[in-house]
Amino acid sequence: MRGDRVEIVIDAGDTTRSYEIVATKAGRRVDVSIGRGVVVVAEVTRSGTPVRTARFMSSRVLALVEHPVAEAALAQEAAQPQPSSSPPA
Template sequence: MKGDRVEIVIDAGSGTTRTYDVIATRAGRRVVTTHSRGTVEVSEVTRGGSTVRTARFLANRVLALVEHPAADEPAPDEITPTLRTA
């Protein structure tokens, strides 16, 4: 869903960290996370299952993997009233 986001924090060596974001940029796309054979793979995928972009990291370097799902409905303070004229 547009707005899905995964934040990846990795150890860049010598005590420093780097942060990467993979974001679903268009409607109908989603972000998929896969762990296998010592790697972490985060991909943006279309409705049909085609991969648009992929980020791969060594699992032993990943410090944090945070998934931020898109909100289904706007929060009450984000709703703007509209005037109806009859």
């Protein structure tokens, strides 16, 4: 869902690097899969087609943090009235 994001921190030898994958449009989500020594983080559409993919060696991943969008924030955003473009009468 739009706003979901995953933050990945990896060991890059002498330093750490941080990457972030975000669901950028409505209907997209971020999927995480771990297998065979590889962590795959992908932004996918409703139909499951990957839009962006990031792959990391699992031995290098220090932290993987999922930040789901808050349900309350979505409800509040939908409940706010939209400004009208017509002039007042």
